[in-house]
Amino acid sequence: MSATPHTAGAPGGAPAPASARQRLAIPEWVRGIRPGVALAGLVVAFFVVAMIVPSLLTGHDPYAVNLEETLQSPSWAHIMGTDQSGRDLYARIVYGARESLLIGLGATALGMGLAIVFGTLAGLGNKWVDGAINRGVEVMFAFPILLLALLFVAVFGPSVTTEIVAVGLGTAPGYARMVRGQVLSVRDSGYVEAARALGHPYGSIVRRHIFPNAMRPLVVVMTLGVGQSIVWASGIAFLGLGVPPPSPEWGALLNAGRNYITQAWWLEVMPGVAIVLFSLSLTTLGRHLQQRLEGGVRR
Amino acid sequence: MATYAEPTGGNTAIGVKPRRAPWLKRIAWRVLAAIFVLWAAATFVFFVQQLLPGNQATLILNQQTGNQQTYTPQQLAPTEAKYGLDQPVMTQYWDYIKGLAHGDLGTSYTQYKPVTTIIGEQVGPTLVLTITALALAWIIALATIIFTSRRRKVVSGLGSGWEIFSAGLPYYWLGVILLVVFSIELKIFPVQGGTSIEGLVLPALTLAIPLGGFIGQVTRDEFEKVLDQPFVTSARARGMGDLAVRFKHVLRHSVLPAITLSGWALGALISGAVIVETVFARPGIGQMIVGAAEHRDVPLVSGVVMLVAFIYVISNILVDIAYAIVDPRLRG
Numbered sequence: 073m074s075a076t077p078h079t080a081g082a083p084g085g086a087p088a089p090a091s092a093r094q095r096l097a098i099p100e101w102v103r104g105i106r107p108g109v110a111l112a113g114l115v116v117a118f119f120v121v122a123m124i125v126p127s128l129l130t131g132h133d134p135y136a137v138n139l140e141e142t143l144q145s146p147s148w149a150h151i152m153g154t155d156q157s158g159r160d161l162y163a164r165i166v167y168g169a170r171e172s173l174l175i176g177l178g179a180t181a182l183g184m185g186l187a188i189v190f191g192t193l194a195g196l197g198n199k200w201v202d203g204a205i206n207r208g209v210e211v212m213f214a215f216p217i218l219l220l221a222l223l224f225v226a227v228f229g230p231s232v233t234t235e236i237v238a239v240g241l242g243t244a245p246g247y248a249r250m251v252r253g254q255v256l257s258v259r260d261s262g263y264v265e266a267a268r269a270l271g272h273p274y275g276s277i278v279r280r281h282i283f284p285n286a287m288r289p290l291v292v293v294m295t296l297g298v299g300q301s302i303v304w305a306s307g308i309a310f311l312g313l314g315v316p317p318p319s320p321e322w323g324a325l326l327n328a329g330r331n332y333i334t335q336a337w338w339l340e341v342m343p344g345v346a347i348v349l350f351s352l353s354l355t356t357l358g359r360h361l362q363q364r365l366e367g368g369v370r371r
Numbered sequence: 372m373a374t375y376a377e378p379t380g381g382n383t384a385i386g387v388k389p390r391r392a393p394w395l396k397r398i399a400w401r402v403l404a405a406i407f408v409l410w411a412a413a414t415f416v417f418f419v420q421q422l423l424p425g426n427q428a429t430l431i432l433n434q435q436t437g438n439q440q441t442y443t444p445q446q447l448a449p450t451e452a453k454y455g456l457d458q459p460v461m462t463q464y465w466d467y468i469k470g471l472a473h474g475d476l477g478t479s480y481t482q483y484k485p486v487t488t489i490i491g492e493q494v495g496p497t498l499v500l501t502i503t504a505l506a507l508a509w510i511i512a513l514a515t516i517i518f519t520s521r522r523r524k525v526v527s528g529l530g531s532g533w534e535i536f537s538a539g540l541p542y543y544w545l546g547v548i549l550l551v552v553f554s555i556e557l558k559i560f561p562v563q564g565g566t567s568i569e570g571l572v573l574p575a576l577t578l579a580i581p582l583g584g585f586i587g588q589v590t591r592d593e594f595e596k597v598l599d600q601p602f603v604t605s606a607r608a609r610g611m612g613d614l615a616v617r618f619k620h621v622l623r624h625s626v627l628p629a630i631t632l633s634g635w636a637l638g639a640l641i642s643g644a645v646i647v648e649t650v651f652a653r654p655g656i657g658q659m660i661v662g663a664a665e666h667r668d669v670p671l672v673s674g675v676v677m678l679v680a681f682i683y684v685i686s687n688i689l690v691d692i693a694y695a696i697v698d699p700r701l702r703g
């Protein structure tokens with residue numbers, strides 16, 4: 073805002089509109105959000121609503137078979153088209169959000185839970201405990217997630233539980249390594265040393281200082297992880313080894329659409345759009361949070 | 372060298388940190404550690420198999436006959452004897468480890484052939500696919516970096532944006548998109564390519580694009596760091612062109628983190644091959660193992676899993692050696 077000759081002459085004239093603008097302006101933490109991050113937030117919010125109350129987002133019934141409208145391409149009546157039984161694909165994706173998100177959350181929670189237990193033990197334990205856990209982590213790294221999942225499917229049979237356990241176990245070693253690193257860096261930090269010098273008992277140092285401070289950055293990792301877990305889990309379901317067909321879970325939709333790919337591309341493309349949009353948005357949000365947290369530490 | 376001491380994915384402290392120990396001793400340690408990892412992996416796989424719910428011989432018989440029924444102990448006995456299921460668990464375990472040490476991965480429940488024979492029959496197309504994809508991924512990653520890092524803001528932003536986007540693309544979806552666009556709509560490539568050359572393009576691209584994005588992400592940070600190094604300035608001062616500096620000097624110094632992740636990349640490629648072969652109906656290990664998991668052919672699946680673990684461990688050792696070749700400071 074360039075000052076006009078009239079206001080420039082008046083003392084205190086210029087600051088007045090500035091402060092008025094400040095009162096009207098959105099708080100600084102909102103202004104710091106880039107449009108991409110805002111969009112990502114909207115996408116995640118959309119799918120969270122879809123997970124909790126899907127009926128808010130669509131009027132169609134995801135299970136209603138309509139044999140007069142099979143394999144319709146996207147139109148105003150069915151914005152993402154219909155499947156081989158005439159079910160509205162958009163409604164199915166919206167209703168599938170619950171199962172997909174829950175699988176992703178479950179797998180991440182399992183992986184993270186294991187990682188916290190083993191990573192903390194490794195970070196705080198003596199060199200034998202640390203060494204043993206590190207070797208264990210290294211061994212688990214030798215199994216790609218998808219192959220681990222196939223082994224579990226072969227042994228336990230395909231099911232949602234198998235899917236969650238496989239993805240959770242497969243992602244755990246990476247998280248465990250991260251947790252260990254966090255615990256180590258917090259353990260050797262100045263404030264922990266100070267607490268020790270003050271004579272606080274070891275247990276309370278771990279409980280009050282090391283654990284909470286080591287866990288805080290993991291919130292971001294979990295945000296990123298849920299997106300990744302959903303991608304892996306839908307990959308398993310895509311192969312036909314996850315959630316069985318009538319379910320609108322995203323991977324199951326992909327698997328069901330495979331046979332119609334030459335006639336109805338939308339059956340494969342649209343559920344994929346949902347998966348990619350959601351995981352990409354979570355990644356964007358996670359990175360944003362990460363920058364925020366790191367920036368906060370530096371300040 | 373702190374930057375290289377803690378790679379995010381590859382292997383841990385052993386061998387990565389520069390050491391004073393003689394070169395041979397280090398390799399010997401790496402091999403011992405590798406054998407340990409393989410043994411532990413085999414143990415894990417064996418005990419996962421032991422968790423199989425229900426009676427194993429019943430499952431095998433039902434798979435072979437396609438029935439869902441129960442059998443009398445007399446009916447089960449020959450199968451149990453054939454697969455050694457009548458032995459105590461520790462004997463079975465010992466036999467399994469001994470077999471692995473001799474390169475025996477067991478016998479398939481559904482195809483009645485040794486797992487190694489089945490893998491041998493199927494491995495060719497998968498190898499062609501993964502190696503092509505790996506080469507393509509490096510080409511994509513290096514091209515993106517050399518031409519977009521530290522350029523005008525729009526260009527470098529596009530480059531790194533593309534890397535983040537492509538690295539997050541799931542194989543199944545990317546494959547489907549390529550298939551729909553290039554095979555079904557434009558009809559440039561066959562829908563079911565089999566093992567032909569034209570049939571290789573789309574599957575290899577599907578595998579290469581996300582991997583290239585990932586390699587690019589890892590390499591870009593390092594590349595930009597190296598661009599600020601004094602020796603780059605001095606090369607420029609000697610009148611070397613920008614592209615030549617990037618190719619000859621900067622690249623060599625910035626590929627290390629990505630090389631460290633080769634072991635990881637291998638896992639990603641094999642997982643990817645499983646999906647890509649299914650999308651494009653391409654024969655190979657991937658399709659075979661999906662079928663095996665579906666029919667609950669435990670020895671076949673675990674055989675492939677063990678083979679992949681073996682390749683992973685070997686490639687990590689090779690990465691260690693490659694490290695020393697690219698960066699003489701690590702030769703110790």
